Amino acid sequence: MFTIGKASEQSGVNIETIRYYEREGIVPKPGRSAGGRRLYSSDEIAKLRFVRRCRDLGFPISIIQTFLSLTEQSDRSCGEVKAMAENHLGEITAKIENLVRLRDALLSLSKNCEDGTAACPMLDALMKDGFGDGLQE
Amino acid sequence: MFTIGKASEQSGVNIETIRYYEREGIVPKPGRSAGGRRLYSSDEIAKLRFVRRCRDLGFPISIIQTFLSLTEQSDRSCGEVKAMAENHLGEITAKIENLVRLRDALLSLSKNCEDGTAACPMLDALMKDGFGDGLQE
DNA sequence: CTACCTCCTGTAGCCACTACAGGAGCAAGC
DNA sequence: GCTTGCTCCTGTAGTGGCTACAGGAGGTAG
Numbered sequence: 294m295f296t297i298g299k300a301s302e303q304s305g306v307n308i309e310t311i312r313y314y315e316r317e318g319i320v321p322k323p324g325r326s327a328g329g330r331r332l333y334s335s336d337e338i339a340k341l342r343f344v345r346r347c348r349d350l351g352f353p354i355s356i357i358q359t360f361l362s363l364t365e366q367s368d369r370s371c372g373e374v375k376a377m378a379e380n381h382l383g384e385i386t387a388k389i390e391n392l393v394r395l396r397d398a399l400l401s402l403s404k405n406c407e408d409g410t411a412a413c414p415m416l417d418a419l420m421k422d423g424f425g426d427g428l429q430e
Numbered sequence: 431m432f433t434i435g436k437a438s439e440q441s442g443v444n445i446e447t448i449r450y451y452e453r454e455g456i457v458p459k460p461g462r463s464a465g466g467r468r469l470y471s472s473d474e475i476a477k478l479r480f481v482r483r484c485r486d487l488g489f490p491i492s493i494i495q496t497f498l499s500l501t502e503q504s505d506r507s508c509g510e511v512k513a514m515a516e517n518h519l520g521e522i523t524a525k526i527e528n529l530v531r532l533r534d535a536l537l538s539l540s541k542n543c544e545d546g547t548a549a550c551p552m553l554d555a556l557m558k559d560g561f562g563d564g565l566q567e
Numbered sequence: 568c569t570a571c572c573t574c575c576t577g578t579a580g581c582c583a584c585t586a587c588a589g590g591a592g593c594a595a596g597c
Numbered sequence: 598g599c600t601t602g603c604t605c606c607t608g609t610a611g612t613g614g615c616t617a618c619a620g621g622a623g624g625t626a627g
Contacts, residue, residue, distance in 0.1 A: 298604065308605085309585060317583090328592050330605060339557060346556050350536055351529075354583070364553050371543050371550035378540040378552065385533045389526055392488075396522045399487050403515040406508055413508035415515060416501050419483050420476060435573065445574085446616060454614090465623045467574060491614070 294324075300333040304341035311341060319358060320344065352381060431461070437470040441478035448478060456495060457481065489518060 301308045314320045315331075320340055323331045333341075340361070347357040356377055363374060405414040438445045451457045452468075457477055460468045470478075477498065484494040493514055500511060542551045 296605075307585080310583080312606095313584060326592090328605085330592075343556050348583090349532075350539075351532055360553060360556075363550070364557060371552075374550045374552055375540055375543040378536060378543065382533060382536055382540070385529055385536070389529045389533065392522055392526045392529070395486075395488055396519060396526065399515060399519055399522070402487075403512055403519070406512040406515065413500070413511045415508075415511055416497060419480050419497075420501060433574075444616080447614080449575095450615060463623090465574085467623075485614090 294332040294334060295338065296326075297331045297333070300331075300338050300341060303338050305345050306341045314341070314344065317354075319354060319361075350381075351385060356381070431469040431471060432475065433463075434468045434470070437468075437475050437478060440475050441482060443478045443482050451478070451481065454491075456491060456498075487518075488522060493518070 295303070297308050297311055300306075301311060304311075306314070311320075315322055320337070323333050323337055326332055343361070343364070344357055347360060348354075352360070359377070360374065402415045402418060432440070434445050434448055437443075438448060441448075443451070448457075452459055457474070460470050460474055463469055480498070480501070481494055484497060485491075489497070496514070497511065539552045539555060
């Protein structure tokens with residue numbers, strides 16, 4: 294059994310975040326030592342690592358909770374997982390496309406902006422009518 | 431002069447968000463009508479639109495505030511603006527790269543995941559040791 | 568004069584943490 | 598046994614950038 298510091302090291306989840314996950318019921322409450330300290334088994338640490346990996350993949354906590362409950366079942370409802378993963382993939386792709394458009398807009402704005410110019414063409418363009426509407430979302 | 435609803439329409443900033451910007455001191459407090467309603471000039475609406483455009487470009491509010499104060503000055507410190515824009519560009523590019531790596535990781539995970547399979551290989555991979563560490567940030 | 572719309576203030580919620588404050592457990596060295 | 602210093606505990610508040618009420622008042626069209 295490991296204290297929260299070791300569990301944090303092994304799972305890659307911040308100590309404060311582990312306690313947060315426990316408070317929110319995202320992971321089950323671990324046992325305690327005589328002195329009141331949390332004690333984690335290897336299985337519980339594996340669960341924390343699982344949560345971190347899903348989080349690193351950009352899944353929201355609500356989805357991760359569903360994943361966790363699916364891993365508890367013997368039949369792991371692969372179809373459901375695949376559907377959620379593909380939905381998430383779509384969101385990531387959309388985000389990338391948005392960011393690329395955003396980067397291009399910003400590039401074309403700042404291109405005309407030379408050091409030392411008194412009136413900044415970028416700020417001017419943002420102040421004037423007719424530029425850059427319809428970029429968001 | 432326009433009420434907050436018209437200002438919202440013309441600037442593309444949500445009414446609640448306009449009041450929020452005012453509370454936070456991001457835009458100056460507008461005048462009021464006899465009945466206590468906010469009244470916006472075209473200039474104030476232009477400022478709101480400027481904030482929205484910067485926000486659409488993904489700039490954080492703190493940077494937008496700097497931009498706003500720079501637009502107040504006659505010499506618009508173009509070098510400063512360019513530096514902040516380029517810094518922001520770097521952040522956007524990093525975000526895109528991260529998302530692309532994330533998308534690829536998710537793709538390779540879900541590829542093996544066929545509908546109807548009992549034990550989901552994606553969940554398995556996330557549970558096991560040795561996968562997907564070092565993806566985040 | 569009534570119905571309805573827009574506006575007002577103030578507060579709380581969202582997500583996923585992060586950062587304290589103020590105290591207690593615990594191991595190693597003297 | 599005592600000190601030092603690390604890790605841990607609880608509880609609360611803050612982050613960013615809004616968004617969503619609740620409960621009431623101003624203003625307008627018919």
